Amino acid sequence: MLTPIRERRPLLPVPASVSRLVMRVLVFCVAASLPIHAQQAGSAAREMFPDGAIPEIDAAPHTEEPERESNPAAAMEPAWFLGRDSAGNVDQKIKLQSDFAVGDRVRLGLLLGQDFIYNSLPRSGFNTEDIRQAGVTSQWHPNDALKFEAMVGVSQLAATAANDQPVRQAFIPTSKVQALFTPPGGIVKVDLEFKRFIFDLSPELVANRAVRNDFVVHPQVSLPSGWRFRELAEMGPATSTGESNARYNSEFTVGHKLGKGSELYSTYSTLHYAQASDAGYFSPDLVQNIAGGWTTDLDRKSLSLSLDFGAGAGHARAHGSNFGPWGLSLEAQSYLTWSLHSGRELRASYEFYYDQSNPAVAESQSGAWHMSVLTVSFRWAGK
Numbered sequence: 001m002l003t004p005i006r007e008r009r010p011l012l013p014v015p016a017s018v019s020r021l022v023m024r025v026l027v028f029c030v031a032a033s034l035p036i037h038a039q040q041a042g043s044a045a046r047e048m049f050p051d052g053a054i055p056e057i058d059a060a061p062h063t064e065e066p067e068r069e070s071n072p073a074a075a076m077e078p079a080w081f082l083g084r085d086s087a088g089n090v091d092q093k094i095k096l097q098s099d100f101a102v103g104d105r106v107r108l109g110l111l112l113g114q115d116f117i118y119n120s121l122p123r124s125g126f127n128t129e130d131i132r133q134a135g136v137t138s139q140w141h142p143n144d145a146l147k148f149e150a151m152v153g154v155s156q157l158a159a160t161a162a163n164d165q166p167v168r169q170a171f172i173p174t175s176k177v178q179a180l181f182t183p184p185g186g187i188v189k190v191d192l193e194f195k196r197f198i199f200d201l202s203p204e205l206v207a208n209r210a211v212r213n214d215f216v217v218h219p220q221v222s223l224p225s226g227w228r229f230r231e232l233a234e235m236g237p238a239t240s241t242g243e244s245n246a247r248y249n250s251e252f253t254v255g256h257k258l259g260k261g262s263e264l265y266s267t268y269s270t271l272h273y274a275q276a277s278d279a280g281y282f283s284p285d286l287v288q289n290i291a292g293g294w295t296t297d298l299d300r301k302s303l304s305l306s307l308d309f310g311a312g313a314g315h316a317r318a319h320g321s322n323f324g325p326w327g328l329s330l331e332a333q334s335y336l337t338w339s340l341h342s343g344r345e346l347r348a349s350y351e352f353y354y355d356q357s358n359p360a361v362a363e364s365q366s367g368a369w370h371m372s373v374l375t376v377s378f379r380w381a382g383k
Contacts, residue, residue: 327356
């Protein structure tokens with residue numbers, strides 16, 4: 001996704017004030033000097049599923065040149081998702097999305113989602129949280145270089161309890177607005193996005209009504225020599241019952257092509273929260289990570305497979321304390337697309353994340369946090 005696009009660190013500790021200043025200056029410079037594009041990136045591995053109850057599958061996340069997309073009269077896509085982490089949190093999602101063409105360049109659609117989040121550990125003390133989502137989607141492609149996508153919806157959270165206190169049913173607005181720009185030549189690509197979604201990594205987070213609002217800037221520059229530079233900046237408020245926080249995440253990646261469909265890359269990333277949170281998510285003052293990896297795309301007639309493997313090290317500093325020890329981080333991602341006849345397509349993905357110093361949830365056990373994610377969907381498009 002990854003992201004992929006789906007949080008990483010330097011060899012020496014950097015003061016928090018300096019790190020944040022450098023990050024903001026770089027974000028401003030890159031965003032101001034580049035036009036706009038279209039490669040979707042996932043959040044960092046530690047805080048996955050940026051679209052809340054409606055996960056997306058990027059079946060070909062490393063495509064170099066954008067292909068002209070077809071515009072079928074109608075399409076439907078059911079999807080199933082299962083995520084499980086070492087803290088016992090389990091997330092099961094069911095999604096149904098349909099859309100239809102309105103002219104040559106516009107599509108409108110509807111989506112429905114059902115989400116069940118629970119903790120499988122004995123005596124966890126958490127209820128099973130139920131989220132229902134409905135929304136309206138739209139796409140507009142005024143030309144081959146520019147693409148706009150939007151979703152406006154609402155999530156219904158069932159009544160529950162948090163800290164032994166009853167919590168009433170809630171209706172929370174969700175949204176996603178994205179502008180993608182790929183100028184001719186494919187040298188520069190930029191993705192600008194805003195997302196508002198339920199922070200649903202654990203039942204505790206859902207019970208505390210945790211919501212994230214992310215402003216995302218994701219530019220990419222590809223040079224003729226095979227080098228590629230990518231930057232991802234996410235910032236925005238994270239809110240929960242009686243609490244408001246601010247989150248900043250930034251990733252800087254340098255990659256080099258190996259042949260036609262493979263790439264070696266190195267990534268440095270930072271993650272910062274303005275204050276510690278009691279809502280249930282890991283909210284350090286600063287996380288730093290440095291990692292390297294390899295990615296490749298394989299196409300065989302009707303089958304397309306994307307693989308991504310990465311390894312690195314990072315450390316975290318809680319608010320008011322020093323950095324902890326460096327710990328190992330690993331990730332593996334695979335995306336499979338099987339194109340059938342008559343506009344039918346089966347998609348599946350499996351992702352694994354492991355991190356000794358940067359868990360996603362505050363209740364992670366003393367051992368390293370890890371998570372597995374499986375997604376399967378089927379898209380049918382009629383002529």
